[in-house]
Amino acid sequence: MSAMEAKPRVSARHAQLGLSDRDVLEMYYYIALARALDERMWVLQRAGKAMFVISGPGHEGCQVAAMWPMDKAQDWFVPFYRSIAACLVKGMTPTDILLGLFARAADPSSGGRQMPGHYGHPRVKILSTSSPVGTQYPHAVGIAYAARVRRTGEVTMVAIGDGGTSQGDVHEAMNWAGLYRLPVIFVVENNAYAISVPLHKQVAGGSIAARAAGYGFPGVVADGSDVLECYRVARDAYERAKRGEGPMLLEFQVPRLGSHSSDDQQERYRTKDEIEADRARDPLRVFGAYLESVGLLTDTVRQEIAARVRREIDQATEAAERAPLPEPASAARYVFFEGR
Amino acid sequence: MAERRYIDAINLAHHEEFARDDRVVVLGEDVGRKGGVFGATAGLLEKYGEERVIDAPLAESSIAGVAIGMAANGLLPIAEFQFADFIHPAFNQIVSEAARMRYRSNNAFGCPVVFRTPYGGSHGTALYHSQSIEAFYAHVPGIKVVAPATPYDAKGLLKSAVRDPDPVLFLEHKRMYRIVKGEVPDDDYTVPIGPAAVRREGKDLSVFAYGWMLHEALQAAETLAGEGIDAEVVDVRTLAPLDTTTILHSVAKTNRALIVYEDNRFCGYGAEIAALIAEEAFYDLDAPVIRLGGPDVPGIPFSKPLEEWFFIDRHKIADAIRRLAAL
Ligand SMILES: Cc1ncc(C[n+]2csc(CCOP(=O)(O)OP(=O)(O)O)c2C)c(N)n1
Numbered sequence: 268m269s270a271m272e273a274k275p276r277v278s279a280r281h282a283q284l285g286l287s288d289r290d291v292l293e294m295y296y297y298i299a300l301a302r303a304l305d306e307r308m309w310v311l312q313r314a315g316k317a318m319f320v321i322s323g324p325g326h327e328g329c330q331v332a333a334m335w336p337m338d339k340a341q342d343w344f345v346p347f348y349r350s351i352a353a354c355l356v357k358g359m360t361p362t363d364i365l366l367g368l369f370a371r372a373a374d375p376s377s378g379g380r381q382m383p384g385h386y387g388h389p390r391v392k393i394l395s396t397s398s399p400v401g402t403q404y405p406h407a408v409g410i411a412y413a414a415r416v417r418r419t420g421e422v423t424m425v426a427i428g429d430g431g432t433s434q435g436d437v438h439e440a441m442n443w444a445g446l447y448r449l450p451v452i453f454v455v456e457n458n459a460y461a462i463s464v465p466l467h468k469q470v471a472g473g474s475i476a477a478r479a480a481g482y483g484f485p486g487v488v489a490d491g492s493d494v495l496e497c498y499r500v501a502r503d504a505y506e507r508a509k510r511g512e513g514p515m516l517l518e519f520q521v522p523r524l525g526s527h528s529s530d531d532q533q534e535r536y537r538t539k540d541e542i543e544a545d546r547a548r549d550p551l552r553v554f555g556a557y558l559e560s561v562g563l564l565t566d567t568v569r570q571e572i573a574a575r576v577r578r579e580i581d582q583a584t585e586a587a588e589r590a591p592l593p594e595p596a597s598a599a600r601y602v603f604f605e606g607r
Numbered sequence: 608m609a610e611r612r613y614i615d616a617i618n619l620a621h622h623e624e625f626a627r628d629d630r631v632v633v634l635g636e637d638v639g640r641k642g643g644v645f646g647a648t649a650g651l652l653e654k655y656g657e658e659r660v661i662d663a664p665l666a667e668s669s670i671a672g673v674a675i676g677m678a679a680n681g682l683l684p685i686a687e688f689q690f691a692d693f694i695h696p697a698f699n700q701i702v703s704e705a706a707r708m709r710y711r712s713n714n715a716f717g718c719p720v721v722f723r724t725p726y727g728g729s730h731g732t733a734l735y736h737s738q739s740i741e742a743f744y745a746h747v748p749g750i751k752v753v754a755p756a757t758p759y760d761a762k763g764l765l766k767s768a769v770r771d772p773d774p775v776l777f778l779e780h781k782r783m784y785r786i787v788k789g790e791v792p793d794d795d796y797t798v799p800i801g802p803a804a805v806r807r808e809g810k811d812l813s814v815f816a817y818g819w820m821l822h823e824a825l826q827a828a829e830t831l832a833g834e835g836i837d838a839e840v841v842d843v844r845t846l847a848p849l850d851t852t853t854i855l856h857s858v859a860k861t862n863r864a865l866i867v868y869e870d871n872r873f874c875g876y877g878a879e880i881a882a883l884i885a886e887e888a889f890y891d892l893d894a895p896v897i898r899l900g901g902p903d904v905p906g907i908p909f910s911k912p913l914e915e916w917f918f919i920d921r922h923k924i925a926d927a928i929r930r931l932a933a934l
Contacts, residue, residue: 343680378713387712394679395712402704405669409676409684416632416658417681436700439669446664601714602748604772 279561280495284502288563294331294494295558296572298551301327301352303576304361305525307584308368308383312529316588317368321384321528323349326456328550329489329519330426331356332497333454336505337424343414345394345407345425348384349456353426358391361580365587372593379593392421401427401434404453408440411449411514422508426454430461430469432478441516445482448513452504453479455516456491458523463536479516491521492548495557522548611791614784616758617647617723620765621685623795625655628683631769634661634670635687635723644689645725645784667693671700674720675708683769684720691726691778692738705774706749721768725781726754727819727869728918732781734906739870744776745847745879751800752846754778756821758789760844763798771800778846780818780869787822803850805857809839812863812931815854815880817843820867820919827924836932846876854880855888862893865931867924872900894934899927 281291305322312320323330330353334344337357344350344357351364363375367386370379376387376395387395394410396403407425414421431437432455444451455475459466467473479486487503489496497519504515522545526533533542558564611619624631633648639662642649652660663670667688674684688694694701701722708718728737745752751773755761761779768775806821807828816824821842828838841857843849858864864884866877877898884896899919901907907917 345676374713375715376713377711380713381711385711387715389712389715394676395708395716397703397707397711399699399703402672402700405672405700406676406679406704408669409673409678410680411676412673413677413680413682416677417630419680421680435666435696436668436672439664439666440672442664442666443669443673601709603751604709604717605714 280557281561284495284499286498290335291558292563292568292572294335295554295564296575297331297352297356298327298494298554299572300361300576300579301331301355302551303580304364305351307580308365309529311368311584317383319382319529320368321348322525323351324524325458325522325545325549326491327352328494328554329456329491329497329521332494333424333452333501333517333519335498336502337422339391342421343392343394343407343410343423345403345410345423346386346396347400347403347426347428347431348396349428350386350426354386354388354393357393359386359388359393361583362586363388365583366590369587369590370592371587371590372597373590378597400431401436403427404437404440405443407451408443408449411444411451412447414450415447420509422450422452422505424452424454426456428461429455429457429459429466429475430464432475433469441479441482441514444514445484448511450508450511451514452501452508453514453516455518456521457518458521460523460527462527462531476516476518484514484516486516486518488518488520491519492550492553494550494554521550522546524549608790608792610788611758612785613758613761613779613787614646616762616791617765617779618649619791620762621648621651622654624766624769625651625659627795630681630683631685632659632661632677632682633685633687634663634674636663636665636689638662638687643687645781647687647723667697668700671697671722672704675700675704675718678718678720679716685769686720686722688722688724690736691724691740692735694722694724694740698743701744701750701774701776702747706747709773710749717772718774719772720774721765721777722774723777723779725779725784727780727782728907728914729782730914731909732907733909737907739868739901741778741846742870742874742876745876749773751775751848752778753800753844754780754817754846755798755844756780756783756787756818756842758787758791760798762791763796764800764844766795767797767800770797775800778818782819783822801845801848801850803844803853804842805839805853806842807838807840809837810861811837812865812928813839813841813857813861814865814867814924814928815841815843816867817846818869820869823919823921824867824924826921827928830921830925831928836928838928843880849879849883851883851887854883858884858888859891862891863931863934864892864896865899865927866896867899867919867927869901869919871903872898873903875900894931897927897931899924
């Protein structure tokens with residue numbers, strides 16, 4: 268990609284953060300990739316080719332930004348069902364994601380056993396996720412504790428939505444992490460809704476980030492549409508964890524650009540104005556506008572990226588659709604360990 | 608070989624496994640300086656330090672959940688719950704997460720965690736320090752449930768549980784801790800998870816029991832031997848996966864079955880054994896299968912006469928055996 272070779276502009280915000288032009292264009296690519304994959308999944312669902320979709324339009328910017336400082340091979344990620352962009356940056360491919368959508372045997376998350384959106388991938392250290400929200404927070408703490416005992420230097424990131432933070436597990440986990448100053452980064456992607464229940468009926472006191480203080484570590488809020496700001500706080504959290512100073516809570520306030528899932532219609536409980544206002548905060552657009560303003564996202568580059576994304580998603584769709592379904596009898600396997 | 612109390616066998620297993628493999632850690636309430644409320648983890652902190660012997664915050668769901676994460680990242684955690692009654696807040700972590708981790712990830716991730724807890728009624732421990740919880744967990748495929756009744760088994764099964772690649776719920780009937788004694792070798796032996804054990808050979812009927820009920824059943828069998836009834840007593844030992852072979856073999860031999868369990872009778876663990884025998888050994892039976900379970904009240908009451916009313920003891924078991932023998 269020609270523009271990626273361009274010289275960094277020292278005055279630009281991203282350059283001040285130590286991000287190269289190549290970095291930010293690659294971040295933009297991942298956001299666009301996740302968005303396009305997301306849209307493809309909905310199309311497939313509407314076409315009757317997929318049963319169910321749960322995705323994260325609006326969440327991609329903060330996810331890519333938060334994952335950016337992490338070491339893809341070494342560090343751990345404990346996702347939730349909206350973590351599509353984060354999982355892509357961590358090393359899952361669009362094909363991996365679509366194999367899960369189609370419940371194919373080769374789906375790396377679960378071999379087609381779980382509903383779509385329940386990510387997991389041992390090779391890139393993404394822990395398997397379940398459906399009950401909040402349960403993954405203590406897992407991340409345990410992973411971080413093991414990293415400490417085994418002196419691996421791994422950092423663990425775990426993500427959840429705002430409603431999920433009402434769960435006891437989330438608080439128990441943060442208490443543990445604070446007590447033991449563990450290398451774990453708690454991410455909350457606050458889209459202001461838990462299905463139809465608005466934030467003010469979910470979070471007493473109004474702030475999620477403020478809760479971190481009670482657990483003895485910093486919590487910060489960042490605008491989830493401001494990718495560079497999200498990156499800045501995530502990098503701080505990462506460096507802090509690496510230095511052994513303990514956890515941090517990152518609350519990303521993100522727009523919610525879609526319904527909760529393919530079984531939901533947000534138009535029933537949100538006003539048009541509100542939905543419109545969220546659209547204006549779309550991180551793909553906001554970040555795109557920034558990259559344009561610094562001369563990186565020219566029409567040519569935009570088209571190059573769009574073409575790359577389309578090609579990758581078309582290929583992934585084809586490969587995943589063609590992939591075989593699991594053998595029925597394989598449903599009996601792996602209740603317990605079956606030997607090495 | 609030394610004669611040891613049940614609790615000391617548990618403690619010894621911890622020490623041996625800690626020494627054997629530095630991936631073994633223990634976490635739970637008061638497991639460190641105090642060495643556990645019953646002393647199961649005594650001496651570990653002094654030898655192995657705070658990193659491996661973790662006084663957890665008082666939050667059971669996270670004790671289970673953090674252990675699951677530790678296991679995902681290469682440790683072999685033993686999670687202690689002070690009383691089985693307080694494991695309920697961790698139910699979701701154990702059944703939705705630990706028991707399903709391997710299956711849901713299509714074998715990508717396992718969950719080698721031991722969840723240890725004292726359970727069952729003891730004098731004066733009442734509703735919230737007496738519960739039998741085995742049926743809740745034995746119901747879920749993906750977790751093994753063991754309930755050793757002897758010090759030998761306690762050490763050997765705990766060591767197997769620590770080395771097992773899957774989650775194991777390890778149930779210690781608290782009445783046994785200080786009363787039940789037995790030979791426990793100092794060497795590194797294990798007792799496999801799975802097989803049941805015939806503790807007393809007999810030809811007239813089979814009694815199936817585990818935990819403290821095994822000891823009461825053995826006493827009852829001795830009493831009845833004097834009355835000319837020869838009862839076989841089988842220690843079920845591993846509740847999940849169940850050793851159906853030993854059970855069916857015993858019924859084929861004696862043609863009568865009594866199942867004794869302290870949990871509430873309704874939908875209790877004994878129902879599974881009864882159903883197994885009904886399905887697989889119907890033509891071996893000379894009499895209906897009998898279950899002697901705890902009364903269906905929400906817990907063991909505190910006051911002595913109320914408690915006595917609840918408890919299943921050797922006398923109640925002997926009565927049930929007489930009833931069965933007469934059918
Ligand atoms: C323990 C549990 N209760 C209920 C649900 C059903 N459920 C799934 S997602 C969800 C809302 C979560 O909202 P939030 O955490 O804000 O994340 P968002 O979906 O808005 O990104 C609910 C209620 C669940 N998955 N788990």
